[in-house]
Amino acid sequence: MNILFVSSEVEDLAKTGGLADVAKALPIALSKLDQNVKIVTPFYRTTANADQAKTVFENLEVIAGDLRYYYSVKEINLHGVTVYAIDQGDFFDREGIYSDGYDAYADNGERFAFFSMAALHLAHVLQFKVDVVHCNDWHTALIPYFMKKHWHSDPYLSEAKSVYTVHNGAFQGVFNLEQVPFLLKSGVDHQYVHHGMVNWVKIAIQHADKLVAVSPSYAQELQTDLGSHHLGDLFRQRSADITGVLNGCDYSQWDPATDELLPSTYNADDMSGKAFCKATLQQQSHLPVDDSIPIIGMVCRITDQKGFFYLLPILENILHHNVQIVLCGTGDPQFVGQLQELSEKYRNKFYFLNDFSLRFAHLITAGSDFFLMPSLFEPCGLNQMYSLAYGTLPIVRAVGGLKDTIVDYEADPETCNGFVFHHPEPEDLLSCVLKALLFYYEYPEVFNTVKHRAIKTRFTWDAAAQQYLAVYNSMK
């Protein structure tokens, strides 16, 4: 099949979160299944590996009404998969990807409406006869609509079907139409405009041939009022076309046996290197180096989604116990401020790195005993899979993909691989963390057995790619 995979971020090139991990690993896994995949993504100022990019087209033009937009295309080889990076300086040659800091760029709608159309235009320019256009999250959510409205008689796109994957349904691309000249001028049917506003994800739900959620539980949750980010009615109307496909874990990047970012590698048969990683983590976090103290690690965007509003009220309570916490993340300035205050107050117990650091993320994953993900919602979650692979036991809320991947000790001692709580409330979270700590101190042998079980768990991208292929084939 000829697959055009369109994503606003791709790991190794540009990344702010889990979408990037998927946009690299899934196309590579699909190409290993002999599919012809081409990735399209923006060429940002911060795009890494830019030195390897070669310009393959210049001065291409897309038109929206009387507006003309010009762009070039750079080609990059990503482990055998061709990436076409849309180079449009006004839109993408900036400090950040979506924002300069915390505030989103005011013209994000315009930037990604253009990008979505340019991705389709590029398929035409390449004379790539597309079977499936696979779009991801709000940035590319207009694509299924553009395909029907503007490309229905194009020789390369007229027979193409569209798949829309929901990685995070909370971000819906809601814009005032007046502030998106590209969309305004290219024409949008009036039923999608409410009080001057357009919700791109709503349009994708109505126009994509198939919808995929990044875990089976999230596919269910999207069809409930509570878990659908207010889109439940629309998702329910498409229930026959929604599939849940659990993301995989990219073990070429996340395997403690081969991880070049770690001070010491280790594997299930010899986990001594993990203790060295723990000591290094304690050292780099300016915490007492002591193997007997359990470390709870966290790596994430610091947002409501990740549960900070009910973690913060009990963080001090956790810190009163014999434990260390290491957190690496960026996000909401208010949460960040509170976390910084706490880390100063508990210098010997809590280290907070307010940064985006791949190296430190790997060190936390390897050096911690527990990995905390108290998410309010979690479409799939990747870090719990990474931490399992490193023998680091996840403490998670039973939601979305966390529910599909982590089994609590009390639910099933034979298959358990972590600790699970249910209600997004401080008390529930606290008692789960304390239970995990008790387990660490009181039952070291069982803890060890579960660690060994965790490190052997596998969630492969091959399995996920096979399921996506089944979705693509179902549209033929």
Ligand SMILES: Nc1ncnc2c1ncn2[C@@H]1O[C@H](COP(=O)(O)OP(=O)(O)O[C@H]2O[C@H](CO)[C@@H](O)[C@H](O)[C@H]2O)[C@@H](O)[C@H]1O
């Ligand atoms: N400060 C930091 N330093 C270094 N690395 C950092 C970091 N903060 C985050 N990361 C990395 O970014 C990625 C985050 O992935 P997640 O899947 O956990 O969350 P995200 O909410 O972004 O993704 C959304 O899309 C993905 C993909 O489908 C879903 O799994 C998820 O549930 C959904 O919310 C991980 O690779 C993590 O290590």
